[in-house]
Amino acid sequence: MSTALPRRRPGYGQLNDSNPLVPYLYLLPHAIFFFVFVIYPVGYGVYVSLHRWDLLSESRPFVGLEYYRALFDFSTPQAQFFWKSLLNTTFFTVISVPLLVATSLGLALLLNRPILGRAFFRAVFFLPGVLTVSVMGILWRWIFDNQIGLVNAIRTDLFGNQPIPFLTTEGLAWLPIIIGTVWWTIGFNMTLYLAALGNISRSYYEAAEIDGAGTWAKFRFITLPLLAPITLFVTVTTVLASFQLFGQTLVITNGGPSRSTQSVIQFITEEAFTNYQFSSAAAMSFVFGLAMLIFTYLQFKIMARDAKGGS
Structure with missing residues (x-):
């Protein structure tokens, strides 16, 4: 007697293998x-950059490629x-990313303790x-205002010093932008590190203590290597976010003084919607995007190799 079961017809929850679509x-x-x-949008942007729009x-x-060639002709404005x-944005990234990664890791280590x-x-x-970037920008613009800001109020009222024109002095204008950005975004990276620290087994530290390892040795040989994957993620995402700097410089300094804090995205936006040079702005966007892809790829390869070696 045959024991073969009848073939079921494809029904709910079953894929019909006979239909490849x-x-x-x-x-x-x-x-x-x-x-x-x-x-x-990308295809349309390429089309715009290749025409006089x-x-x-x-x-x-x-x-x-006229507008692309113009970007490498330094006689043009x-x-x-x-x-x-782009150099301004790179400077901001180089300064802010180590601060954001190191400070968020330090806070996570402190708040991971039973305090x-x-x-x-x-x-x-x-x-x-x-907070939105506009609220954050207004807050830090007021804190570093040249006359009525909190920093200058403390300097003049408590110490009798002259106010410092932070927002109109090249170099100093970066202070509210960098400090404000670190204050604004540090919580996200800190939360990622706290989650990663919570997944590290206590048995590693107990074994290290038995071998006589101190606090620095445990951090260097246990915590840092096990945090390498999340550090890679935090660093790459922070670099990408830093290169997208726009709202902070727009609200706090409006790119001044003398364009010393103007970000590349802010200038591209100005080129398109203030100067109405859409083709030039589109070409700038693709050159900037290509530079970002290359930089991110190299950064990911280097840090992934280090993280793999550390683990």
């Missing part, structure tokens, strides 16, 4: 959104301002991250 139907909604919001003219002739703003009010302090350091 079924998997693609599941991908179709995402593919539509990806095309509408990624592929089409004038909103008041019906003729938009093809000019090829566009090239000078673009590379200066009184630990949950309260975690909330205090995380709360600034819920």
